[in-house]
Amino acid sequence: MATSSTGLLVERAPAKVNLSLHVLGRRADGMHLLESLVVFADFGDALTFEPGATLDLAVTGPLAGEAGPLADNLVLRAARALAECAGGVRLGRFTLDKHIPVAAGLGGGSADAAAALRLVARASGIDLNDARLLAAAAATGADVPVCLEPRPALMRGTGDEVARLDLPPLFGVLVNPGVAVAPGAVFAALGLRPGEARPGTAHPRLAGAANPQELLRRLADARNDLAEAAQGIAPDIGLVMDALRVGGADIVRMSGSGATVVGLVPDLARARAIAAQLAAERPAWWIEAVGLGAPPVA
Secondary structure: OEEOOOOOEEEEEEEEEEOOEEEEEEOOOOOEEEEEEEEEEEEEEEEEEEEOOOOEEEEEOOOHHHOOOHHHOHHHHHHHHHHHHHOOOOOEEEEEEOOOOOOOOOOHHHHHHHHHHHHHHHHOOOOOOOHHHHHHHHHHOOOHHHHOOOOOEEEEEOOOEEEEOOOOOEEEEEEEOOOOOOHHHHHHHHOOOOOOEOOOOOOOOOOOOOOHHHHHHHHOOOOEOOHHHHHHHOOHHHHHHHHHHHHOOOEEEEOOOOOOEEEEEOOHHHHHHHHHHHHHHOOOOEEEEEEEEOOOOO
16 A cells, blocks of 8 residues: 555555456355456556545546446445444545456456455554455455455455465456456356356466466466356457467466456567557457566555
8 A cells, every 4th residue: 555645545456367267166055166366467446545534436537437336336335344344444535546447357346345445454454364354355245355465366166265376477468349248147158057066177286387488388278167158248259369369379368257358478578569469450449468466556
């Protein structure tokens, strides 16, 4: 967390990128069981916080119009959840600078919520490992716990099991064709019945990869089990995947439930070159060359 020149508290909310997403089954209560490698981009939203008597939120930035109704924003839901779990916390006014596309598989809302929790926790003297903070994160959304500490992690279960990993950095090109995909619709299209297990190969072992090239080799055996279902809803996802392969990405994978796709490479120069070429060919697409790993959040 940083403090701005105006005395406001500031947190970055880096975009969450799923480099794998294995769907292992569906519990009897309808929740899907996942295994997913999550990393964070050096690109995202920013959240400022001014402690005060009234909880409030304003949204600015190039994608402010996509943020939806403020009353339902995950920033406010997270702050309220922490107030309920901890009591006596310092609330106040948030300002969200929105850059991450909405409903894009990049966890923008979850990243924003996690940033809000970090801000309120630190302003209130609550440790980031406090069980009450973790409970508030889980109550806000399935992806919020992994975003609390934006470092590479293997996320399991329903998002409640998070194992942090030390991995070499990667680089990539994030591409969204300009369509929003609702996660619920994608999971419904997958068609798993409550209580049904889904067969598939085990997730590759990632810990101990010595360099980006080795990590990419190991990731080649992973997958995103939602990709086919998402493409049935938004066929443009397939066009993006084909364009990244032709453009020279080593691994191409949809992030989360889509519609953003990441093309992975071992160095930033290649990522920027691929992004520039795609931007010239597809000016209507949203494209960002990014570093992937553990960006600073302050």
